[in-house]
Amino acid sequence: MSDHDDLDPLATAHLDTLAIRSGINRTAEGEHSEPIFATSSYVFENAAEAAARFSGESPGNVYSRYTNPTVRAFEQRLAALEGAEACVATASGMAAILSVCMALLKSGDHVICSRDVFGTTINLFGKVLARFGVEVTFVPLLDDSAWRAAVRPNTAMLFLETPSNPLCEVADLAAMSALARESDSLLVVDNSFCTPSLQLPLEMGADIVVYAATKYLDGQGRCMGGAVLGSAIHMNEVLMFLRTCGPTMSPFNAWVFLKGLETLRLRMEAHSRSALELAQWLQQQRGVEKVYYCGLKDHPGFALATQQQKGYGGVLSFLVEGGRDEAWKFIDATKLVSHTANLGDAKTTIVHPATTTHSRLTPEQREEAGIAENLIRLAVGLENVVDLEADMQRGFAQIR
């Protein structure tokens, strides 16, 4: 055996190899697929070991609220893909965002949050955390001067998603991380739409990445879950919150996400390819006013997305000619795609943002954010694009 053969084969492995091979801690049974550890607690050898485990002096399992081998395997695998020092898995995407905030913010801190993030994230900052003395300012994702003007001495966190939902606006992650440095705050990026397969925010200077694993990490719309990634120091704080407050990922869900990660690169490439094809096709259809997809050359975020992403993702939206009536008629006429607000699934989904995902905004806020009444969002799945186009034709037939 040469010296070279002694090296860990994963030390130089690529993302798709890491997605399949990292985080494996095979047991004495020699199982090939990762086992599901359906146990709430663990047996200690003796009293001294129990004491050492509880104090944290000795590593190892204690109780599945914060230590479970299947969940750990998922955390290790995702950390390997993200190039993060550590990962903490959570019960849902919202639990991931809450855990970051509870671990790293305190009463009196100020957060600047993109206006163009998931609606429940807006409510978490604006309604829940506000009750605990955390101040928040919402700013348009791409308005650099608004971000700068919002900075205060007590600003502790900048929070954003890129590309945004549903208009695919692309934030400059290097510039945002520079602003985080200047304002002595943490840049937290919700990377649920891109996944580590398409975008690595930590490499571009973000401090923390959060995921709704519920979306593309699962990939087939089966389980709720989330994850937080970043430095070991920050993740220790997040883990302490998880241990104390309990928004824990279940071992079964962790196993589903482990399996999901194995096909992540292939899926993200396919989602991106099909979304681009469908976006280009939609641009040519009579009855379409505008298509929003950052993979289209005429999208304002195209150059930046090309530079900081490995693909453009599966989410696109478009304006049909007319208003709410036409958008609803279009959606109701489709038969193949699923009418549901979820995304990141093998099954393509369609939704009317103004009256569903963004319905809690006031009409003025929706107008400001570009969520028009004639806007339709598609999260393009893995079906054959020709069949998706045929389904869209059913919609067009109702409004032309």
Ligand SMILES: Cc1ncc(COP(=O)(O)O)c(C=O)c1O
């Ligand atoms: C970008 C983004 N972040 C976070 C969440 C919340 O994730 P979960 O539904 O798993 O709590 C969602 C859910 O749709 C989302 O789209």
